[in-house]
Amino acid sequence: MSFTAPSEFTTRPTLEGTFGMSASTHWLATASAQAVLERGGNAFDAAVAGAFVLHVVEPHLNGPGGDMTGVFATAEEPAKPVVMMGQGPAPAGATIDHYTGLGLQLVPGSGALAAAIPAAVDAWLKLLEEHGTWELADVLEFAIGYAENGHAIVPRVAKTIGMVKDLFTEHWPTSAQLWMPGGEVPQPHQVMKNPAYAEVLKGLVAAGEGKETRAERVAAAREEWRTGKVAQSIAAFVTAPHRHSNGGDYAGVITAADFAGFESSFEDAATIEFRGFTIAKTKAWGQGPALLQTLKILEGFSDEELDPSTEGGAHRILEALKLALADRDTYYGDEHVDLEYLLSDDYAAERRALIGDTASHEFRPGTLPGVPNPVLPMLSSELPVDAQTPEVLNRMGVGEPTVSKDGEVKGDTCHIDVVDRWGNMISATPSGGWLQSSPVIPEIGFPLGTRLQMNWLDKDSPSHLEPGKRPRTTLTPTLILKDGQPVIAIGTPGGDQQDQWQLLAILRILVGGYEPQQAIDAPAFHTTSMPGSFWPRTWTPGGAVVEDRLGEDVISGLEARGHVVTRAGDWALGRISCVTRDPETGLLTAAANPRGNQGYAAGR
Numbered sequence: 001m002s003f004t005a006p007s008e009f010t011t012r013p014t015l016e017g018t019f020g021m022s023a024s025t026h027w028l029a030t031a032s033a034q035a036v037l038e039r040g041g042n043a044f045d046a047a048v049a050g051a052f053v054l055h056v057v058e059p060h061l062n063g064p065g066g067d068m069t070g071v072f073a074t075a076e077e078p079a080k081p082v083v084m085m086g087q088g089p090a091p092a093g094a095t096i097d098h099y100t101g102l103g104l105q106l107v108p109g110s111g112a113l114a115a116a117i118p119a120a121v122d123a124w125l126k127l128l129e130e131h132g133t134w135e136l137a138d139v140l141e142f143a144i145g146y147a148e149n150g151h152a153i154v155p156r157v158a159k160t161i162g163m164v165k166d167l168f169t170e171h172w173p174t175s176a177q178l179w180m181p182g183g184e185v186p187q188p189h190q191v192m193k194n195p196a197y198a199e200v201l202k203g204l205v206a207a208g209e210g211k212e213t214r215a216e217r218v219a220a221a222r223e224e225w226r227t228g229k230v231a232q233s234i235a236a237f238v239t240a241p242h243r244h245s246n247g248g249d250y251a252g253v254i255t256a257a258d259f260a261g262f263e264s265s266f267e268d269a270a271t272i273e274f275r276g277f278t279i280a281k282t283k284a285w286g287q288g289p290a291l292l293q294t295l296k297i298l299e300g301f302s303d304e305e306l307d308p309s310t311e312g313g314a315h316r317i318l319e320a321l322k323l324a325l326a327d328r329d330t331y332y333g334d335e336h337v338d339l340e341y342l343l344s345d346d347y348a349a350e351r352r353a354l355i356g357d358t359a360s361h362e363f364r365p366g367t368l369p370g371v372p373n374p375v376l377p378m379l380s381s382e383l384p385v386d387a388q389t390p391e392v393l394n395r396m397g398v399g400e401p402t403v404s405k406d407g408e409v410k411g412d413t414c415h416i417d418v419v420d421r422w423g424n425m426i427s428a429t430p431s432g433g434w435l436q437s438s439p440v441i442p443e444i445g446f447p448l449g450t451r452l453q454m455n456w457l458d459k460d461s462p463s464h465l466e467p468g469k470r471p472r473t474t475l476t477p478t479l480i481l482k483d484g485q486p487v488i489a490i491g492t493p494g495g496d497q498q499d500q501w502q503l504l505a506i507l508r509i510l511v512g513g514y515e516p517q518q519a520i521d522a523p524a525f526h527t528t529s530m531p532g533s534f535w536p537r538t539w540t541p542g543g544a545v546v547e548d549r550l551g552e553d554v555i556s557g558l559e560a561r562g563h564v565v566t567r568a569g570d571w572a573l574g575r576i577s578c579v580t581r582d583p584e585t586g587l588l589t590a591a592a593n594p595r596g597n598q599g600y601a602a603g604r
Contacts, residue, residue: 002303003512011594021590021603022578025451029053031456032142034602043424048124052143052356054414059435060160066432066449067080068120075423078484081269081280086123088116093253096457107453109535111244112252114450123264129218134207137205147198157190164436168521171243172439185548196445229455231259233443264482278481284337288476291499293324296348303511308504311557318527325530330365333462359562361542413493417579427477427489485583492576500526501574516578516591523549524573571595
């Protein structure tokens with residue numbers, strides 16, 4: 001083995017079987033997905049069922065008012081990786097002039113002004129319509145049951161509500177009504193219900209009554225989502241000004257016409273070859289190609305030089321990530337991005353040559369032929385930390401609920417992976433619309449998302465705010481293929497850290513020979529040496545957040561190289577789940593993250 005041998009201890013086994021495997025960030029979603037497989041559904045039926053359960057049981061991490069991206073492949077040969085595009089664009093009224101006219105320099109991190117058109121639900125229904133086999137009523141049965149009859153909330157839900165209780169009681173009374181029954185912050189494991197959302201799901205099922213075919217019934221549900229009760233309720237609600245993360249009160253701009261004019265889509269994936277495997281990601285309207293760029297940079301090093309558990313390996317990985325993420329922040333967006341050049345061997349070699357023996361504290365995007373190198377707003381080493389205190393930011397609902405600069409986990413996103421016995425495989429990352437993102441719309445039981453905070457109010461940025469353009473999302477699931485067949489679906493919550501944490505696991509599995517659970521349990525790290533994708537858009541030049549289990553020798557070695565290291569604790573970073581399939585033997589495996597005591601895998 002060219003890598004440091006994995007620990008003999010793992011928190012749980014890598015599951016093995018030949019029937020079907022599911023893994024997600026919450027055991028109820030995993031169990032629901034696996035139940036669908038057991039009753040004859042395929043991987044896509046199972047993933048949709050699990051995803052709607054995630055809306056109910058992880059409301060602090062995602063919701064139906066949010067977004068998602070997925071990468072999947074069917075069992076057809078040769079397999080083609082396809083991207084599920086569930087990232088809605090900016091509404092027609094979301095113009096730079098409107099926001100700057102309100103005195104804003106950044107899109108707020110919470111409140112309806114930060115809401116893109118909700119796309120997650122339509123994307124999941126499209127997957128069910130075109131690749132599923134089950135009736136919508138059967139797929140939604142699990143989520144309706146948990147919303148209507150209740151589920152025991154995980155401790156993190158209660159803690160999140162406690163963090164924003166003053167915001168709820170003083171400014172968002174509809175959120176307090178739903179999430180603080182009796183006016184009190186709920187206790188961990190308290191049974192919570194969401195009857196309004198249960199009725200929304202029942203309405204989607206009812207919309208298809210009388211249609212002749214299963215596909216037509218699902219299509220009718222999609223139409224109801226875009227034009228019915230949900231769209232009308234949201235459009236009416238956001239006209240009233242409400243508190244946003246910067247302390248101002250504003251009305252939203254999203255309308256019923258915005259809902260009606262948007263549909264999710266399937267798109268070709270961006271891919272590279274790495275060590276004999278095909279890595280498939282979203283294109284550059286998301287951050288997915290940053291992982292591909294990083295792998296291209298690292299490709300020129302020997303296997304031994306890529307071991308994340310060594311000082312040299314961790315240093316090279318951090319430096320490669322900084323270079324790829326600088327390109328992400330400089331060039332990615334919902335417009336033409338020259339991925340052919342960014343993913344080329346020559347460009348990777350040019351970028352690789354910048355990696356020295358010491359840590360860079362600079363923001364170093366590359367140069368693309370014929371493309372000006374824009375200067376990012378707020379990008380200054382003199383402004384590495386926002387002036388507001390953590391207490392104020394928590395109270396106002398800061399950005400995406402992910403990992404703070406000191407390594408504290410304030411929440412995350414969600415993730416689900418499924419593979420079935422026929423060879424269908426999917427990796428998907430739902431997010432947005434979490435309970436602290438925006439006031440609850442009482443008629444439908446959920447708030448809007450806040451993905452527009454990833455847009456800049458600067459027309460020279462490729463990810464500037466513009467009606468009809470998608471924000472450059474951080475949602476970035478991964479599908480890996482070998483010889484034209486899907487073999488690994490993997491992903492994690494974590495905002496800017498998603499591709500960083502996945503990179504470590506992918507290297508350990510593909511290069512180091514680790515089993516999936518060994519790779520997930522192994523110590524993680526990430527860089528914070530780039531502007532955050534979420535309000536208030538801060539950064540730490542040279543910053544590296546590490547798990548203490550990386551080891552004192554490795555950590556002190558990184559510090560000696562100039563990395564500004566923050567120790568996050570032994571089990572703090574990474575929320576990865578994973579399923580795999582060996583096309584030759586039919587053997588399936590699954591593994592899930594133990595950190596936070598929520599993620600589980602199941603299968604047989």
